[in-house]
Amino acid sequence: MIDPQDKSKIWEYVLCVVFATFAGGLGYITRTAESGERISIKALIIQTLGAAFTGCIVLLICMHYGVDMIMTGIFTGLSGWMGASATLGMITRKARSKLGLDEEGNDNGK
Numbered sequence: 001m002i003d004p005q006d007k008s009k010i011w012e013y014v015l016c017v018v019f020a021t022f023a024g025g026l027g028y029i030t031r032t033a034e035s036g037e038r039i040s041i042k043a044l045i046i047q048t049l050g051a052a053f054t055g056c057i058v059l060l061i062c063m064h065y066g067v068d069m070i071m072t073g074i075f076t077g078l079s080g081w082m083g084a085s086a087t088l089g090m091i092t093r094k095a096r097s098k099l100g101l102d103e104e105g106n107d108n109g110k
Helices: 007-035 041-065 069-082 084-099
Strands: none
Touching: 007 041, 007 069, 041 069, 041 084, 069 084
């Protein structure tokens, strides 16, 4: 776990989430511009907040598996860029598989 006295480590984690948040906003703007649609401030805020949430989830997963900080930053940034829906869809599928659940969340006997 994080030692509260180790402020540099805490700032590294905060930076990872900020990175995911920034990447989420930039990813939304890029995807929207490429599709020729108009950028919506409301959608930008929602996508950015979703990326922050996803960055937190990916950060916790990386911490659990002992992933080094450089790779954690890469994973959190990519998760933000891909967006919350895509990232959480992948994480949810993996979690269901690990828990032995089908697509609807029912126990499939594994």
